[in-house]
Amino acid sequence: xxxxxxxxxxxxxxxxxxxxxxxxxxxxxxxxxxxxxxxxxxxxxxxxxxxxxxxxxxxxxxxxxxxxxxxxxxxxxxxxxxxxxxxxxxxxxxxxxxxxxxxxxxxxxxxxxxxxxxxxxxxxxxxxxxxxxxxxxxxxxxxxxxxxxxxxxxxxxxxxxxxxxxxxxxxxxxxxxxxxxxxxxxxxxxxxxxxxxxxxxxxxxxxxxxxxxxxxxxxxxxxxxxxxxxxxxxxxxxxxxxxxxxxxxxxxxxxx
Amino acid sequence: xxxxxxxxxxxxxxxxxxxxxxxxxxxxxxxxxxxxxxxxxxxxxxxxxxxxxxxxxxxxxxxxxxxxxxxxxxxxxxxxxxxxxxxxxxxxxxxxxxxxxxxxxxxxxxxxxxxxxxxxxxxxxxxxxxxxxxxxxxxxxxxxxxxxxxxxxxxxxxxxxxxxxxxxxxxxxxxxxxxxxxxxxxxxxxxxxxxxxxxxxxxxxxxxxxxxxxxxxxxxxxxxxxxxxxxxxxxxxxxxxxxxxxxxxxxxxxxxxxxxxxx
Numbered sequence: 001x002x003x004x005x006x007x008x009x010x011x012x013x014x015x016x017x018x019x020x021x022x023x024x025x026x027x028x029x030x031x032x033x034x035x036x037x038x039x040x041x042x043x044x045x046x047x048x049x050x051x052x053x054x055x056x057x058x059x060x061x062x063x064x065x066x067x068x069x070x071x072x073x074x075x076x077x078x079x080x081x082x083x084x085x086x087x088x089x090x091x092x093x094x095x096x097x098x099x100x101x102x103x104x105x106x107x108x109x110x111x112x113x114x115x116x117x118x119x120x121x122x123x124x125x126x127x128x129x130x131x132x133x134x135x136x137x138x139x140x141x142x143x144x145x146x147x148x149x150x151x152x153x154x155x156x157x158x159x160x161x162x163x164x165x166x167x168x169x170x171x172x173x174x175x176x177x178x179x180x181x182x183x184x185x186x187x188x189x190x191x192x193x194x195x196x197x198x199x200x201x202x203x204x205x206x207x208x209x210x211x212x213x214x215x216x217x218x219x220x221x222x223x224x225x226x227x228x229x230x231x232x233x234x235x236x237x238x239x240x241x242x243x244x245x246x247x248x249x250x251x252x253x254x255x256x
Numbered sequence: 257x258x259x260x261x262x263x264x265x266x267x268x269x270x271x272x273x274x275x276x277x278x279x280x281x282x283x284x285x286x287x288x289x290x291x292x293x294x295x296x297x298x299x300x301x302x303x304x305x306x307x308x309x310x311x312x313x314x315x316x317x318x319x320x321x322x323x324x325x326x327x328x329x330x331x332x333x334x335x336x337x338x339x340x341x342x343x344x345x346x347x348x349x350x351x352x353x354x355x356x357x358x359x360x361x362x363x364x365x366x367x368x369x370x371x372x373x374x375x376x377x378x379x380x381x382x383x384x385x386x387x388x389x390x391x392x393x394x395x396x397x398x399x400x401x402x403x404x405x406x407x408x409x410x411x412x413x414x415x416x417x418x419x420x421x422x423x424x425x426x427x428x429x430x431x432x433x434x435x436x437x438x439x440x441x442x443x444x445x446x447x448x449x450x451x452x453x454x455x456x457x458x459x460x461x462x463x464x465x466x467x468x469x470x471x472x473x474x475x476x477x478x479x480x481x482x483x484x485x486x487x488x489x490x491x492x493x494x495x496x497x498x499x500x501x502x503x504x505x506x507x508x509x510x511x512x513x514x515x516x517x518x519x
Binding site: 053056057058075076077078080081082083084085086087088089090092093101102104105106133146153 | 418419421422423424425426427428429432436437440441443515516
């Protein structure tokens with residue numbers, strides 16, 4: 001098991017003293033195997049992002065445990081990468097330096113760093129833009145850059161927090177394809193949080209539906225037939241999307 | 257900022273023309289503009305207290321070499337006090353901005369001390385440090401210190417949480433965070449506060465030099481006033497304006513070098 005939540009609970013202190021504790025996640029339990037791609041879908045406030053923050057070590061559970069490789073996560077781990085919704089790029093650094101950042105922080109040796117950074121930029125199609133600054137890139141290119149930073153690290157656990165939700169529909173599909181290709185090639189364990197039913201079915205071998213207040217898992221769907229670009233236009237894909245939509249509706253979801 | 261140096265290599269479009277020449281032309285315009293306003297005001301008021309630029313410039317030129325030591329003294333005082341003020345305030349400001357607990361504790365202290373006119377402690381500084389440059393440098397540094405703390409604290413607070421989390425998720429140390437995020441993110445604000453502070457520094461310097469001691473442009477100007485030599489006084493004021501421009505331009509130059517991404 002690569003990542004394992006057991007009874008993980010996250011509570012935030014209330015804004016007013018009279019209120020109850022805010023429970024962002026209530027006894028979350030599920031696992032992700034090595035090389036498995038899981039998607040989490042659910043309405044806003046269902047604790048999806050909190051789950052990823054737990055897994056990346058940015059947040060500690062109020063109770064319960066979060067294990068990566070069987071060890072409790074209590075700080076960010078070297079071979080986990082987290083990609084955020086609004087990219088988390090550093091506007092004052094060039095595309096190259098942004099992509100290289102994780103390797104620099106991990107003190108990877110210089111020539112090795114350069115090789116891996118360039119190969120990651122090539123993979124996402126940004127090699128010609130190495131000297132640009134993020135503000136000079138389009139939204140889709142910025143998201144590619146955030147991915148390049150993650151794959152340069154050679155991670156075995158990739159956490160994606162609604163990485164494509166800021167993009168338009170066409171770009172989204174293009175980047176979903178890129179995400180799928182990267183996963184097929186590298187076979188890291190992957191947890192993708194999304195609002196989109198189509199994205200969840202296209203990119204998840206297993207789809208976890210969460211509901212809010214308190215954040216919890218309400219439904220799990222197995223989707224073993226994903227894993228090719230053609231899947232998107234298959235009969236089965238549409239059936240699964242429909243099934244997921246129904247599950248979300250009965251969970252009281254408000255997803256797209 | 258290691259990587260920003262080597263950018264700009266691959267023929268991206270840039271503005272045509274020599275930027276230094278363009279800047280000189282702007283200054284020529286600015287000088288003409290100020291002198292024209294001055295000339296008109298002087299002609300209207302028609303008082304010896306405001307000599308025309310035509311009368312002042314020859315005096316300025318004839319006093320230039322005599323003013324130079326005072327000019328350099330004032331320049332030195334402003335630069336050293338800016339340096340001391342910023343060097344002390346920058347780490348404190350960033351730390352307060354990134355650490356809410358410390359900020360909650362020390363913000364009230366700041367709010368009490370910040371608005372106080374620091375000039376009121378000049379008598380104490382004069383007693384402690386004598387009549388030379390030291391009390392003036394201390395006074396300016398103290399004034400700058402609070403400015404810079406407040407601005408840098410707010411700048412550090414304003415760094416987006418997502419930027420911080422995305423870098424923290426890479427497993428960085430506090431030093432990495434400072435190097436890759438906190439310092440570059442707040443650098444533009446540092447230059448803004450430097451520009452505001454240098455104006456204030458020159459104003460405080462003028463007061464300090466006018467009140468105590470016998471060196472610097474402030475003293476030169478007050479001495480001229482006491483001698484009722486208004487052209488000499490305005491020659492000193494021109495020198496003070498040049499001092500301000502030099503400092504501003506120096507900051508601009510450094511800023512353009514270190515914040516390339518904001519072109």
